[in-house]
Amino acid sequence: MMLIECPWCGPRNETEYGYGGEAHVAYPADPNALTDNEWAKFLFYRKNPKGLFAERWVHSAGCRRWFNAVRDTVTYEFKAVYKPGEPQPIATTNAPAQGGTK
Amino acid sequence: MAEQVLTDISALRTSPLAHMASAFQQGAVAGKRGVSARELAFTTQLGLRAEPGSEAHAALAAATGVGLPASVGEVAGNAEGTAVLWNGPDEFLVVAPEGTELLDDLVAALGQSAGQVLDLSANRTIIELSGPSARLVLEKGCPADLHPRSFGAGTAITTVLGPVPVLLWKTAEDTFRLLPRASFADYTARWLLDAMTEFASPEVD
Ligand SMILES: [Zn+2]
Numbered sequence: 287m288m289l290i291e292c293p294w295c296g297p298r299n300e301t302e303y304g305y306g307g308e309a310h311v312a313y314p315a316d317p318n319a320l321t322d323n324e325w326a327k328f329l330f331y332r333k334n335p336k337g338l339f340a341e342r343w344v345h346s347a348g349c350r351r352w353f354n355a356v357r358d359t360v361t362y363e364f365k366a367v368y369k370p371g372e373p374q375p376i377a378t379t380n381a382p383a384q385g386g387t388k
Numbered sequence: 389m390a391e392q393v394l395t396d397i398s399a400l401r402t403s404p405l406a407h408m409a410s411a412f413q414q415g416a417v418a419g420k421r422g423v424s425a426r427e428l429a430f431t432t433q434l435g436l437r438a439e440p441g442s443e444a445h446a447a448l449a450a451a452t453g454v455g456l457p458a459s460v461g462e463v464a465g466n467a468e469g470t471a472v473l474w475n476g477p478d479e480f481l482v483v484a485p486e487g488t489e490l491l492d493d494l495v496a497a498l499g500q501s502a503g504q505v506l507d508l509s510a511n512r513t514i515i516e517l518s519g520p521s522a523r524l525v526l527e528k529g530c531p532a533d534l535h536p537r538s539f540g541a542g543t544a545i546t547t548v549l550g551p552v553p554v555l556l557w558k559t560a561e562d563t564f565r566l567l568p569r570a571s572f573a574d575y576t577a578r579w580l581l582d583a584m585t586e587f588a589s590p591e592v593d
Contacts, residue, residue: 287531294459294460294476294477295460295545295546296460298531298532298547299531299532301531301548302531302547302548347546347547347548347553348545348546348547349460349475349476349477349479349546350475350476350479350546351476351477
């Protein structure tokens with residue numbers, strides 16, 4: 287069993303959380319301009335890196351809020367959690383760091 | 389002209405755990421390892437939503453009479469009168485004794501601002517679990533840290549008991565209030581009674 291830090295509630299058991307997949311997947315500026323292939327890629331294709339990964343989590347059994355996390359997919363260790371809209375503190379293979387903490 | 393008959397229908401209400409009253413009595417454990425449960429039925433519960441820092445938030449905080457809790461765990465007010473629990477950064481639950489007239493004041497305070505005031509009184513019932521073994525009973529199925537150093541009297545969190553989402557509110561050192569949704573209340577009550585059973589026997593070394 288593992289503790290995950292919710293940005294609002296603090297450390298809680300992982301069973302209180304739900305996983306939301308890759309974070310920072312931008313919504314297409316003009317969805318109508320996309321081909322079926324591009325639309326399918328936006329909807330269903332996600333990276334699956336070995337190492338640091340920026341992903342979305344939801345504190346379903348707690349405050350019910352979505353937040354972002356940088357997790358090491360090798361060790362399962364959470365390196366950072368941050369609220370939606372806050373800069374990603376650590377660079378990952380799916381998204382660059384956006385400044386903020388060092 | 390037809391005579392209008394106003395009937396007080398409150399006598400016809402049945403609380404979600406009315407059928408468990410005698411089971412609660414029989415399941416009560418007295419003594420040093422004691423623990424007992426009972427239902428606190430028909431409390432007034434109002435759901436509030438407003439972004440902290442907004443005008444609506446300030447207006448609602450003033451209208452509750454006890455403010456709004458600022459962060460996780462915090463409870464504004466007190467368990468005997470009006471209390472406001474923190475459910476999320478912009479989501480709160482007013483819990484007050486049956487018959488508390490707060491809804492209209494809060495609706496008026498919110499006005500046309502972005503936010504929400506909703507009567508949720510029938511959504512959840514309250515089970516009060518108390519006694520020296522109350523924490524031990526909860527720890528069998530609640531993953532949150534219930535040690536007094538991190539969960540003191542006068543705080544409340546949203547968590548789970550077994551598979552049931554509950555609001556868990558510690559009102560005194562050995563007294564907890566659990567707020568499951570009405571449809572989960574029967575299961576929660578039976579889960580608690582089962583977990584309480586062992587405390588009727590002497591502790592096994
Ligand atoms: Zn949370």
